[in-house]
Amino acid sequence: MKKKKLSDKDLSKFSGMSNIDLETLHSLDKLGALDVVSIHSILIKSEYKRLVGEGKYTCKQVAEALANEYGISRYRVETLIYNKETSKSFYCKECGGEMTRYKFSKNKGVCDNCIISNIGKSI
Numbered sequence: 782m783k784k785k786k787l788s789d790k791d792l793s794k795f796s797g798m799s800n801i802d803l804e805t806l807h808s809l810d811k812l813g814a815l816d817v818v819s820i821h822s823i824l825i826k827s828e829y830k831r832l833v834g835e836g837k838y839t840c841k842q843v844a845e846a847l848a849n850e851y852g853i854s855r856y857r858v859e860t861l862i863y864n865k866e867t868s869k870s871f872y873c874k875e876c877g878g879e880m881t882r883y884k885f886s887k888n889k890g891v892c893d894n895c896i897i898s899n900i901g902k903s904i
């Protein structure tokens with residue numbers, strides 16, 4: 782899967798929602814300081830609400846269109862919208878701490894705290 786990036790369109794939408802000016806967002810984005818997945822999920826949720834609210838499309842059509850736009854599966858869009866992820870817990874393999882499914886799959890089952898302390902050992 783290709784690495785997700787924030788497009789100019791994403792940044793300007795997010796700027797409007799967050800009241801952070803576009804120039805600042807562009808600088809942060811260049812530094813890699815923005816969490817692409819979180820921003821995409823915020824945008825997806827707001828676009829979904831807006832488009833479904835217009836009453837012209839079905840929930841399924843809107844979810845499908847957003848999935849295409851953001852290069853993720855429709856299931857993933859629906860998961861974001863209905864917060865399905867919170868219903869199931871995932872636990873760190875090292876310390877047993879609770880973590881999100883996203884973190885669990887991204888970090889191969891190890892929580893941020895454990896990763897950070899592992900990095901600390903090698904500094």
Ligand SMILES: [Zn+2]
Nearest residue numbers: 873876892895
């Ligand atoms: Zn841990």
